[in-house]
Amino acid sequence: MKGPTHVSSVPQTAPGDNQASTASIPNGETILSWVKDLAAITSRGTQTIDDHRSVNYLLNVFRSFGLSDIQVQEAPSLHWRADVSQLTIGSASIPHSPAVFCFDTGSTEFSTGPDGLTAAIVDVGDGGEEDFEKADVTGKIVLFNLRFLLPRSALLAVGEFLYDPNKTADPADMDTANPYLDNSEDVLERAINAGAAGFIGVLVDYFDSHDIRPEYLPDITVPGMWVTKANGEQIRTLVASGASTATMHLEGIRSPTPARTVIGFLPGRSTDTIMVQSHHDSAWHGGVEDASGTAEVLALARYYSQIPQQQRPKTLMFVLMDSHWTGYQAHAKFVEEFITNPKTPLRIVANVTLEHIAKQAEIGPGGTLQVFDRPEYRAVFENVSPVLKTVIEDAITTHDLQRTVRLPTDTLFPLIGELPTDADLIYQAGVPTISFVSGPLYLYDKADTIDMVYTPDLEPVAHAFAEIIDHLAATPNEQIGA
Numbered sequence: 001m002k003g004p005t006h007v008s009s010v011p012q013t014a015p016g017d018n019q020a021s022t023a024s025i026p027n028g029e030t031i032l033s034w035v036k037d038l039a040a041i042t043s044r045g046t047q048t049i050d051d052h053r054s055v056n057y058l059l060n061v062f063r064s065f066g067l068s069d070i071q072v073q074e075a076p077s078l079h080w081r082a083d084v085s086q087l088t089i090g091s092a093s094i095p096h097s098p099a100v101f102c103f104d105t106g107s108t109e110f111s112t113g114p115d116g117l118t119a120a121i122v123d124v125g126d127g128g129e130e131d132f133e134k135a136d137v138t139g140k141i142v143l144f145n146l147r148f149l150l151p152r153s154a155l156l157a158v159g160e161f162l163y164d165p166n167k168t169a170d171p172a173d174m175d176t177a178n179p180y181l182d183n184s185e186d187v188l189e190r191a192i193n194a195g196a197a198g199f200i201g202v203l204v205d206y207f208d209s210h211d212i213r214p215e216y217l218p219d220i221t222v223p224g225m226w227v228t229k230a231n232g233e234q235i236r237t238l239v240a241s242g243a244s245t246a247t248m249h250l251e252g253i254r255s256p257t258p259a260r261t262v263i264g265f266l267p268g269r270s271t272d273t274i275m276v277q278s279h280h281d282s283a284w285h286g287g288v289e290d291a292s293g294t295a296e297v298l299a300l301a302r303y304y305s306q307i308p309q310q311q312r313p314k315t316l317m318f319v320l321m322d323s324h325w326t327g328y329q330a331h332a333k334f335v336e337e338f339i340t341n342p343k344t345p346l347r348i349v350a351n352v353t354l355e356h357i358a359k360q361a362e363i364g365p366g367g368t369l370q371v372f373d374r375p376e377y378r379a380v381f382e383n384v385s386p387v388l389k390t391v392i393e394d395a396i397t398t399h400d401l402q403r404t405v406r407l408p409t410d411t412l413f414p415l416i417g418e419l420p421t422d423a424d425l426i427y428q429a430g431v432p433t434i435s436f437v438s439g440p441l442y443l444y445d446k447a448d449t450i451d452m453v454y455t456p457d458l459e460p461v462a463h464a465f466a467e468i469i470d471h472l473a474a475t476p477n478e479q480i481g482a
């Protein structure tokens with residue numbers, strides 16, 4: 001343990017009741033056990049049709065902590081799956097992954113038919129407007145470079161505070177980009193508007209994997225596939241040597257399925273409520289994304305469940321979302337029912353979002369994924385008062401959360417038009433937000449197993465955020481926001 005044991009800083013109001021002094025944050029081993037339990041449930045939430053597995057697990061854990069009014073909020077979401085996916089150029093079968101949520105035909109099933117789609121390949125490079133002006137893509141398969149748009153340097157540049165006592169931030173790491181923001185939405189809109197019949201996206205800013213499941217994109221009406229940088233070069237070589245067409249076989253389903261959000265409460269002395277959030281769904285194992293964040297929420301729920309209600313000035317609400325990969329319908333439904341048109345007397349006065357306790361990753365020699373036994377660069381996005389900004393910095397420092405930047409959302413939001421975390425819709429609904437997150441390269445990849453979790457920080461992150469939550473609880477509501 002890096003920091004001092006956390007004890008509630010909230011003044012005791014129930015004389016003789018000394019339970020608070022015995023309340024403790026679960027240790028790293030316990031938090032890791034929750035990460036492992038969750039990561040063992042692969043393709044959680046809307047990745048599997050009508051999936052109850054992680055929901056049932058979390059309900060049991062919430063019950064064991066004695067949370068109250070435990071509930072599951074459902075929202076209609078989507079499941080997408082390919083049952084057949086083949087890409088052939090000449091006689092070469094090209095390794096690839098189908099682009100999730102492509103080929104939206106307006107019905108449940110999609111299929112390129114028994115003969116597949118055979119069309120000419122048009123290379124549009126990075127797929128800018130000028131690239132499309134030069135090319136006729138009508139009826140053709142567009143080959144483009146998938147570019148990640150948010151390098152670490154951009155995030156660190158707009159940060160107001162960086163905790164890096166050992167000066168480990170390396171200028172050589174600064175160009176590595178977060179896979180969250182990429183050019184696919186713009187390029188595919190151009191391609192589809194110009195009448196393209198399909199697409200092949202080359203993962204030029206990625207390590208040597210095509211097993212990527214990026215964020216949900218609507219309205220992709222044509223079939224598409226992701227290939228590695230090396231296979232992109234292979235395709236370009238084949239095209240240069242005379243292979244002018246590609247054949248795609250893609251069949252699968254796009255089916256309605258409910259997203260399920262697990263919610264539990266620890267009532268306080270008032271109905272003013274601090275929401276503590278992560279998401280339980282996953283693309284594959286999702287060790288970092290987001291078994292780690294979910295386990296941090298569990299750690300805080302466990303800790304506060306040991307503190308008597310009289311010593312909690314505000315209600316605590318623990319929320320584990322679904323539909324991160326399938327359109328954030330769970331988040332939208334939550335905002336509607338608890339913030340915009342609340343059906344309960346609860347008033348959410350602050351949001352704390354915890355995601356991704358991650359090891360640092362880089363593209364290593366030969367394009368391999370290189371993982372380091374140190375924390376990935378990370379950020380606390382916030383729009384809170386100057387006093388609470390200092391509280392965040394103190395918590396980061398006290399609990400030695402190295403390579404963490406504090407970044408005001410007011411600076412970031414105008415640049416990218418969203419908060420690049422699961423807190424986005426809650427933040428946009430006007431709730432003051434503190435969102436801890438990192439964006440390692442493997443975040444959306446099959447490679448995100450429990451081995452990617454930076455376990456030394458599991459306990460310190462919980463300590464730091466318990467300290468922050470205690471301050472949110474003790475701060476008058478009107479003094480929380482920036």
Ligand SMILES: [Zn+2]
Pocket residue numbers: 279289290293355356422
């Ligand atoms: Zn996440």
